[in-house]
Amino acid sequence: MTDSMPVRDENLLRRLRQMCVLVIHPDDAERRMFLAHLKRIGCQVESVWPAPNSLPDHVDVVLFLLTSLNDKNTFSWMASNDTIARIAIISFETPEILSELERLNVHGVLSKPIRIFGILAALTTAIGLARHENRLKRRVRSLDDTLRARRKIEKAVGILSQTKGISEEEAYRRLREKSQNSKTAIADIAEAIIASSDI
Numbered sequence: 001m002t003d004s005m006p007v008r009d010e011n012l013l014r015r016l017r018q019m020c021v022l023v024i025h026p027d028d029a030e031r032r033m034f035l036a037h038l039k040r041i042g043c044q045v046e047s048v049w050p051a052p053n054s055l056p057d058h059v060d061v062v063l064f065l066l067t068s069l070n071d072k073n074t075f076s077w078m079a080s081n082d083t084i085a086r087i088a089i090i091s092f093e094t095p096e097i098l099s100e101l102e103r104l105n106v107h108g109v110l111s112k113p114i115r116i117f118g119i120l121a122a123l124t125t126a127i128g129l130a131r132h133e134n135r136l137k138r139r140v141r142s143l144d145d146t147l148r149a150r151r152k153i154e155k156a157v158g159i160l161s162q163t164k165g166i167s168e169e170e171a172y173r174r175l176r177e178k179s180q181n182s183k184t185a186i187a188d189i190a191e192a193i194i195a196s197s198d199i
Contacts, residue, residue: 013041013042015127016041016042016043016123016124016127017041017042017043017044018060019043019044019060019061019127020043020044020045020046020058020059020060020061021038021043021044021045021046021059021060021061021062021063021123022046022047022048022055022056022059022061022062022063023035023038023045023046023047023048023063023064024047024048024049024050024051024052024062024063024064024065025047025049025063025064025065025089026049026065027047027049030112030113030114031047031049033114033116034063034114034119035047037116037119038119038123041119041120041123043061043123046059050074051064051074051075053077054077055077055078055081055084059084060083060084060085060127061084061085061086061087061123061126061127062078062084062085062086062087063087063088063089063110064078064086064087064088064089065088065089065090066088066089066090066097066100066101066104067090067091067097068092068094068096068097075100075104078104082133082134082137083130083134084130085107085108085123085126085127085129085130085131086104086105086106086107086108086126086130087106087107087108087109087110087122087123087126088100088101088104088106088108088109088110089109089110089111089112089114090109090110090111090112091111091112107125107126107127107129107130107133108122108123108125108126108129109122110122148187149185149186149187149190152187152190152191152194153172153175153186153187153190155190155194156171156175156189156190156191156193156194157171157172157175157190158171159193159194159197160174160175160193163197175189175190175193
């Protein structure tokens, strides 16, 4: 059991070293300590202040200072971005701050004053949550696509059944055969049937 632990640790560290971390925090001693620690871990680190208007393409993780002074639009690009792990740095737990954490779909929180202990745990947890969330979103999109295709097929089967005077089973069999013979997705053929019936 203990023999497999170093392999997992190496994989974790290798993944972290491939991450590009953007730190949005004023330039002070706390930020310098924070950046030095992230670099020791092996992360590729960039820092900015104030917050940019949009996310740079290559960023995987954003650690950002969230205060009650932030304009609501300061991090608006973050709320709609599915690809990044988000860790907020906060000083207070006011209702406004808590509401912003929820709105921005934050994956982790660090409290000020920032301490080295806990940064690595917050980083790995946030990355894991963001990846899990992305997998779920991809699965939901895939299920939505499947459901839309199914509805098209059912509608096309109904049209064929009615226009050709055949059973729905026979209509579906013909639709499936056409798909196989033409090497075209059955949903695309169904869409063409629906389109031609609307003319």
